[in-house]
Amino acid sequence: MAGRGGGRRGRGRGRGRAARSPSPATPSASSPEMDVEGPVLFEFVLVLKGDPRGIQRLPDPFAVYVAGDDRPGTLHLREASSGFYRWIVDVIYDGRGKMYLHIGWEKFARHHRLEAGFILLFTYYGDRDLSVKVFDETRCRRDNHDNHGDSTDEEDD
Numbered sequence: 001m002a003g004r005g006g007g008r009r010g011r012g013r014g015r016g017r018a019a020r021s022p023s024p025a026t027p028s029a030s031s032p033e034m035d036v037e038g039p040v041l042f043e044f045v046l047v048l049k050g051d052p053r054g055i056q057r058l059p060d061p062f063a064v065y066v067a068g069d070d071r072p073g074t075l076h077l078r079e080a081s082s083g084f085y086r087w088i089v090d091v092i093y094d095g096r097g098k099m100y101l102h103i104g105w106e107k108f109a110r111h112h113r114l115e116a117g118f119i120l121l122f123t124y125y126g127d128r129d130l131s132v133k134v135f136d137e138t139r140c141r142r143d144n145h146d147n148h149g150d151s152t153d154e155e156d157d
Contacts, residue, residue: 041065042124052114055092056101062124063099072128075101077108080123080131081143087111112142 044059066072071093076086089104112134114120119135134142 038125040123041126044122046120046122048114048116048118048120050116052116052118053106053109056105058091058099058101060098062122063093063097066099066124067097074104074128076129077132078130079112079143080133086129118142 042062042065044062046056046058048056072091074088074090077089078086087104087108089108090102092100092102094100108114114134115137117137119139121133121135123131123133125131136142
């Protein structure tokens with residue numbers, strides 16, 4: 001078969017694009033949960049108390065864990081079902097090494113209409129990337145019922 005390969009050598013292995021598999025770090029656009037960014041390195045829960053738009057202290061074990069990454073100045077947050085959209089949030093540290101979400105957190109909180117009592121599940125994938133699942137006062141995930149209307153007590157009368 002003369003001409004097979006077109007005389008092009010050294011362009012990689014395999015037989016063209018169809019034979020290549022997608023990178024495991026690239027989530028599928030059809031995936032409802034985009035938590036396929038790699039191995040989960042750390043998870044924690046944060047219960048919002050007081051003003052949910054104010055700075056939020058992160059758990060000490062997480063602060064110690066990421067200190068190995070030379071104390072990041074920002075973290076990239078995304079709501080778990082929102083795909084690739086990320087919120088860049090500044091991180092500040094106090095004199096005792098306590099870590100807080102600061103500038104950018106208020107915008108994230110406003111956008112997600114966070115309220116006191118909400119529970120946030122953070123999943124850390126490394127490289128400053130955190131996925132956030134929001135659970136409201138009903139302890140249900142926010143995006144699972146947010147657009148389906150609120151139940152009212154009037155129906156129970």
